[in-house]
Amino acid sequence: MSQSIEIETEYITLGQFLKEAGVIDTGGMAKWFLSEHEVLVNQEVEQRRGKKLYSGDEIKVEGAGTFVVSSTQK
Numbered sequence: 001m002s003q004s005i006e007i008e009t010e011y012i013t014l015g016q017f018l019k020e021a022g023v024i025d026t027g028g029m030a031k032w033f034l035s036e037h038e039v040l041v042n043q044e045v046e047q048r049r050g051k052k053l054y055s056g057d058e059i060k061v062e063g064a065g066t067f068v069v070s071s072t073q074k
Contacts, residue, residue, distance in 0.1 A: 006071070008073065010071070039061050053069050056068070
């Protein structure tokens with residue numbers, strides 16, 4: 001089962017997402033975290049902390065679970 005992470009903007013970067021989801025404590029940890037852990041965005045390995053995530057994107061984080069981005073924008 002995946003957790004839904006709501007955003008109020010058009011997109012969120014992967015680094016911001018990891019912080020918002022509680023996977024990392026600070027945005028500065030994103031680069032290190034992505035180099036040490038496997039993160040899949042829509043079933044593809046992703047290591048760019050600036051990768052833009054949009055509503056409907058699925059993120060699987062090794063050891064943390066599966067998340068889905070959802071937007072409150074209309």
